[in-house]
Amino acid sequence: MIDQNLRIAGVIDESIVDGPGIRFVIFTQGCPHHCPGCHNPQTHDFAGGQEVKISRLLADVQADPLIGGVTLSGGEPFCQPKPLAELARVLRLGGKHIMTYTGYTWEQLLEMDDPDVLALLRQCDVLVDGPFVQEQRDLSLRFRGSRNQRLIDVPTSLEQGRVVTTTCAHL
Structure with missing residues (x-):
């Protein structure tokens, strides 16, 4: 594994609301979207939070057999x-399911034509895409905040060259 620094706002050691099953949640620091009504506005400042080694986060995840x-x-x-x-990549090798939230749409991510963005996408099982839109807020949605956001099955979408959504019900 190539150990790198990551700027984070914090983590939740065990969550049942941020994806299927019991999950470790990493809140990255820095956001260009500034969605009105954002659930995590403290994460917007790119200079905020703290830098951690990904090896430390990996060790934290691996220490909990329930994750x-x-x-x-x-x-x-x-x-x-x-x-x-x-x-x-390392987490998936260890059998962990990866879910990622983004304010970008699937289409915007692909248009970036950035090999690092594509590398991260390839490691995701499910992507929740699109900005939070306060006017479309819907508390009945599973793992999403607003109706415009999609739960995307990333491996299938990459394979088929089109967005394929999921309900995460099978997980």
Whole structure:
């Protein structure tokens, strides 16, 4: 593993609301979207939070046998794709499910034509895409805050060259 620094706002050691099963959640620091009504506005400042080695986060996840997956949230994870892709790669080798939240749409991520963004996408099982839109807020949605956001099955979408959504019900 290539140990890299990652700027984070914090973590949740065990969550059942940020994806299927019991998950370790990493809140990245820095976000360009500034969505009105954002759930994590303290993560917007790119100079905030703290830097940690991805090896430390990996050790924290591996120390808890109840963790079935890791959720990358924010801030905006795709502002730090290189260290997150490496962390997610090692976690997936260990059998962890990776779910990532982004304020970008799937289409915007692909248009970036950035190899690090694509590397992170390739390590994701599920992507929740799109900005939070307060006017479309819907508390009945599973793992999403607003109706415009999609739960995307990333491996299938990459394979088929089109967005394929999921309900995460099978997980």
